[in-house]
Amino acid sequence: MAETPLIGDLGASPAGAALDGARIGVVTFPGTLDDRDAARAVRLAGGHAVPLWHADDTLAEVDAVVVPGGFSYGDYLRAGAISRFAPLMSRLTEAATAGTGAALPVLGICNGFQILTEAHLLPGSMIKNDHLKFRCADQVLRVENTSTAWTSQFTADELITVPLKNQDGQYVADEDTLARLEGEGRVVFRYVGANPNGSRHDIAGISNAGGNVVGLMPHPEHAVEAGYGSEDSTGMRNGTDGLTVFTSVLSSLAGSDAAGDSK
């Protein structure tokens, strides 16, 4: 594989990648801070990262969108609450709720997950961690749904380790909503081991009914490259479990879930 450009270069894509050409938008709001890592994850997975600005009125004909983590608008009012009203979010909501088959794949990570709940693309909400502390640690997750656009290349009940870093990561929803999520298999990622923030039902990530919109609190984009990822059995910071989230969407876009095991 050709050398991957440095983090600052949003536009370049590795030459000769199998799925080169799939355009994955990465949204930047004022206060977003994981956009460059998300763009790099897209490139390492073989896609073409397209920077999107919150004030844009067009999605630039991207094939999927990542709403990355950070502290959009400083988390003023509530985490993700103000971002929801950005012009780009209207376009995103329209595209993500289009008829089945044409619906845009959207991934919200951490603050991006909070934005997607505020935009009503995903149910429930996030409140302050039950212990009130900012938590930063490697987190083990179980992948409970491998039929979404973003998890198709995981194996059922696969355990993965990716970094978690948040203060408002406690997922809450009313009992009816939780029962519906569980009943419809829409809990996509669940915390394994101690619950890091008090989330209901140990929920770390969920999807919409169509499976094209997924939100999760931990950060797969920080575990895509040996030497910089989470710690795992192969060594210090060697974990690259997060990369499969990004190869999954490229595979889903290519219409071939059997495109190959990326790991």
Add this chain to the structure above:
Amino acid sequence: MPRIVVEVMPKPEILDPQGKAIASALPHLGFEDFSAVRQGKRFELTVEGEVTDEALAQARRAAEEMLSNPVIEDVVDVRVEES
């Protein structure tokens, strides 16, 4: 200038981690009489001139659609306050 005051509180069934932390800290300062604390938000919307019915209706809508998240919070009051 008259103001419209909007008060938002976490729903009763939602655990309020901040309120709980405050409640557990109160006894350390000798405030022993309180068994629970809940922390909410107060918004003050300033109006130029009179508070019209239209302005009040807009404030109610802003309270429901933006100032609160109905999943976790209730709008407990929207009222006019003359300064």
